[in-house]
Amino acid sequence: MDRFGSMAFTTSGFRSWKKVNDGKNCAFLNHIGKDPNSSHKVAMQCYHDLGNSLQHLDKIIEKQNSEQVAKNRLQLQVSIDAAKWCAFQAVAFRGHDESLDSNNRGNFIELIKHVSPYNEKVAAVVLDNAPRNVSYTSPKIQKEILSIWSSKIQKHIREEISDSKFSILVDEAQDRSKREQMAIVLRFVDKQGYIRERFFDSVHVHETNSLTLKKEICDVLSRHNLSMQNIRGQGYDGASNMRGEWNGLQALFVQECPYAYYIHCFAHRLQLTLVETSQEVIPMEQFFTNLSLLINLVSSSCKRVDQLRVARAARIAELIAIDELETGRGQNQMGTLKRPGTTRWGSHFSSICSLFTEYEDICSVLIDVINYGNTSTQRSEADRVYDFMTSFDFVLIMHMMRDILGFAQVLSQALQCKSQDILNALKLVSVTKDRLQSYRDNGWNELFTNVKTFCDA
Template sequence: MERYFMKKSTLESEIPQTQKQKEDNVVNPESHGSKRNYMEFDLANLPSDPGLRTPIIEYDPNLRDQVRRTYLQKGPCQPRNHTFKQTMQGNVMRRFNPLWFDEFPTWLEYSIVKEAAYCLCCYLFKMDSKKHSGSSDAFVSEGFTNWKKKEKLREHVGGPNSTHNKAWNNCQVLMNQQQHIQTIVNKQNDQARSDYRKRLTASIDCIRFLLRQGLAFRGHDESEDSENQGNFLEILKFLCDHNEDIKRVAIDKCPGNLKLTSPDIQKDIVHACAIETTKIIVQDLKDSFFSILVDEARDVSTKEQMGVVVRYVNNDGQVIERILGIVHVTNTTALSLKVAIEDLFFKHNLSLSQLRGQGYDGASNMQGEYNGLKTLILKENQSAFYIHCFAHQLQLALVAVAKKNVSIEVLFIVVNDIVNVVGGSCKRRDILIENQAIKVFEALEIGELLSGCGQNKQSALKRPSETHWSSHYNTLISLVRMFSSAIEVLDLIIENPKSEKRAEASRLLDALQSFDIVFCIILIKNILGITNELSLALQRKDRDIMNAMNLVKIAKNRLQSMREDGWSSLLDVVFLFCEKHDINVINMDDGYIARGRSRRNAEKATNMHHYRVDLFYSIIDLQLQELNNRFNEVSTKLLICVSCLSPMDSFSSFDKKRLAQLAQLYPDDFSDVEVLALENELETYIIDVRSSTDFNNLLGINDLAIKLVGTRKNTLYPLV
């Protein structure tokens, strides 16, 4: 018979009951089912003192709303005439102030039994105290007694989305059932519900289209009289024009306040799409290992934001990259970024222990050796190896040079201005191309240039881009090739009294004909030429890691060789270039005069020291340092080992020893016994895949993983 009774609390056992009430506590099993615990009681006997109440979660779910409604109708327990107990707090005797009831009349309660304050709405609707830990627990179970800190009462209320305010909103909804959205929806007929669903589906489809295309939603003027209401409304209007059913429910027979097109509705739908999309990503990720890619994500809000992308392998063996979220960060210190990432992981039930890779740009707060983000994460997870983002690999090396050396920074400012001025109009661009064509023809006549198919093509000055390093290299090559033509165009601009660019052209002409700029152009062009093949190799989609690592080694060796033996040859090239274009050559033994600085404060040094030490050695050292930082010993070893899995050319890169080393880099995933077993498994694996026609013509590790899952060989070779 015990299953037909709910266990009584101590308080309820002390309340005297009549025989009829005791009989009412028994439930007929035939009418209610034998598996349900159910208790009927007199709602008038509910204890008013919050210190004596049974936790709301212990009531039967079918009775909780009745209990809540009864307590809300009674109102909070506020014994204003009670002599409140004094307690020693610090060095002063303090007690509850009954005036607080006037300040918080709707929820503040006082327990005479426990001499403590409670919150009525949190008691009624705060179901899980473990999920919402904090000050609200004291107002539900323990009772608040810290009378010297009245501010805790306001902190308990909190902001609009606080636990207390959510509970209070639930109280209002419970007492106003007729206005509840569910009640209104239930009152609607089937036709109204069907129309609403069609209207909502049309809005969602329009928003999904805009999200796929990456287009903006809002317009500056979304009023009915506007000729351009924004992409969302224009697409919805187009959809209505081509679908009479949608037009009927969305325009013709739709109430003005139920069109589902307002900006708030648009934002709500986008937010719902983001939540559902992220939920699917996390479900697909499950408990798999993953890597993260992090970069700045700035939008029209101009807030400091961080975009987090996860990369993982799904059940089909496909390598998947998905945006997990965009997080607002108060500052960009490494510790703040790590906290933001941990909060995002916690939100989606992910763990740092699942992390197996990090990819960032080269900013110091990201890849710092001691306090960078990658170092902070590596301290907690030694398997979360850091690989610098290939898209930024050599771009940031150039940025570092520009920031750390004023002469190089001035060079690229001048080059960028020359491209803008000389190629800023169609007329000047045509003059440049025409002059260059004449000079090419003259050079062909005297034999300076060779003719042939594809040579000496017509071109203008190339504009540098901030996303590809090779573009800077191409810009400098085009400037060296069209140097005389660019000077002639600048002369024409200066001679034209109607031109608005005369002053700027004069400044650029003076800079372009200086030995300092010419030296920097030749130096940077040669340095970028050494690393150009590596830059292009790292930007290809079909990236060959083994060859790329060889190019890294070659680039380092060439830069070191240039530093040791390349000064004389570079200086000869600069002198010949200056002689060809009538530029004054300086005496290297004279004292160097720094441009743009006070001569009184300038350090005394010869031109030879400045150009050889301050420019030549300094810039090459910066490049070597950048390459060493981006491709350190650990990351290079990791990349070379991973490349041994490549299926290209019948698994020609396969190396059993290096793959065993790869497993040893992840001690949390491969035990010593598994590393030993891996060698034998690799022997069988490589014979199997090389002899199978299913594994011919695969282009990369991604294709290999998909094919392993498709042929179910992933179960045969789990360590692989």
């Protein structure tokens, strides 16, 4: 019998159950023994020691797992915060080259690289210190994080809408990859009575016909349990596939929801009206054509732009020196010539205002190009632009359009307000028409006086 096997009943077993209670002769008591170092007691001690060591290993493993979970969560939180910052700033996540030896691995990774040294715990778990298979910085992870954020935002907007009626605002445009993207905005009144406009989704569409657009819009609304019967308004541009009376997108929705009234943005319509009207009057059309030529000539060269800024700065300094200009924070800012655009609200008015502000400086730059231009083509073009810019007709129309578009600008800005009622809008339209009529009937003398003063200055 070895030390731990004696009297263990593992060989011959035990049959004398009648003698179990036989006092000192009890086989079990004899097996235990009185000696502290008996085989049984030594074996029991080994058993307990083994059990304690297993518990210790479990604690070590559990502690290691907890530490790893904390590291993984910190690592993921860093990626979430970086994605949140990039999305909030509307910057591209990924760079052209994200390889390890790249000098610029894109905004997402470079942001993590930049902020991680400020926290030792963060630096210990991200980028080069992260496991290769669990870095939480791959494009797939970035997209998953954005998708989760998108879902949370859409859920919040859905809760804001609740069971309220709402309007849909839709527009489509091509992105840089030439993919047609449709943006969906929801307009509604929240529980506190405030008008809200929320960008809700962006959908890639393969076609821009009305049926395809309607299907995609309905799919988005259906995914978020928004009933089409709660639509009370539609806002699109004036394209035929959107506003068509019979087959346009607005008509398709009206067929299923008769209260979904279509409204073409009033500010947009006002802008298009002004542009179309000016194109029908030959002197006006020629004025804006020449204005575009002027802006192209001055803005197409960095050298001329710098010359314009220098001339502007010198004139401002001169006017301040003779107390004709006040100084202060935000005053006398260096501006640029603004290009008019057909669909940019108020752009024609802004363009004329910038021309007024920098008229003398532009003339100075044009004279410099006429005298010292590098090529005969440049000198000839500058001379032609200078001639029509300094003509009486150009100056007269410039003053007149500033006044007329100024009246319309007040109306345009009012129509762009988030909160507007139809009665106030109609009143503003009536006031604008009255001001234009008054200008037509009684404004000529003042106009000619202003033009003469401008030319004499």
